[in-house]
Amino acid sequence: MKNPFQKVFLLAIVSLLILPQITFAAWWNPSTWSIWSIFVKQPQQTQQQVNLSPKVVPPAKSVEQPQNKPASSSGLQNPTPKVTKSSNKVLLSNAQIIKKVKPAVVYIETDKAAGTGMIYDSSGFILTNAHVVKGATSVQVKLLDKRVFDAQIIGKNTVMDLALLKVDATGLPTVVLGNSDSVAQGDEVFTLGYPFGLEGDVSFKEGTISRRLSGGSVEYFETSAEIHPGNSGGPMVNGYGEVVGINSAGFGESIGGISVGETIKFAIPINVANLLIKRKRASK
Helix, strand or coil: CCCHHHHHHHHHHHHHHHHHHCCCCCCCCHHHHHHHHHHHHHHHHHHHHHHHHHCCCCCCCCCCCCCCCCCCCCCCEECCCCCHHHCCCCCCCCCHEEEEHHEEEEEEEECCEEEEEEEEEECCCCEEEECCCCCCCEEEEEEECCCCCEEEEEEECCCCEEEEEEECCCCCCCCCEEEHCCCCCEEEEEECHHHHHHHCCCCCEEEEEEEEEECCEEEEECCCCCCCCCCCCEEECCCCCEEEEEEEEEEEEECCCEEEECEEEEEHHHHHHHHHHHHHCCCC
8 A cells, every 4th residue: 555556546536436426415415406497396386376366266066045035146045034914014003003094084973964074185175974864955074183074965875875965175184095805704803983963083993704794795894892872974094094984874772773782783885885886976
């Protein structure tokens, strides 16, 4: 080993064996740095690409609606019940019914008798019973506000027991005519009028529809609501304050015209009166 030639030869051998290993080592060789960047830095680049890509949202699944149940526009079941025309009406308290109807209830006085009527048209048209104005040569109508008008009999049907009167006035309070075909047995009703021909405040009675009766060509409501003499021609209204009948008569034992004991009270369905009203309007 002291021979210089031997030292050179040994150094060459070491170089050939060791330097290639150092040259191609991954931590030293610059040619491996790009490969390192692929395996180490690539995941970060891939994450960036994912974040920058537009988010794809899958289409919303349609919600199948159960049949015969309403659904809202959002596709979800709507718990709100379907609104019908009748549900738009609001039942009134007794005080509200009186306030709504009473101003249009009138006191009718003739040279023969007295009774009740109702204004159904603000231009002075009044509905009552035919027997209230039977044989009368003069008719006066008194409003709740104390105004008094002379009235003319412009239409009458004794079979239906209905009469139409007209006073020279405008802007009068009116009743609301309902639909008597929708009235059912057991429905609550209210009668208004001037019982026994006594002036003053309007009387208010409540009861129910007992049944429907047919008397020849005319149909009647039997009611438990009081209809005294003098109430004839007044309105029978439902819980919405709509006129569904015209107070007509009561039958039972009487002394001096005053009912004694149980009586049966009748009202004429308003739809029957509507026929007379429409015919009168058509004849003008």
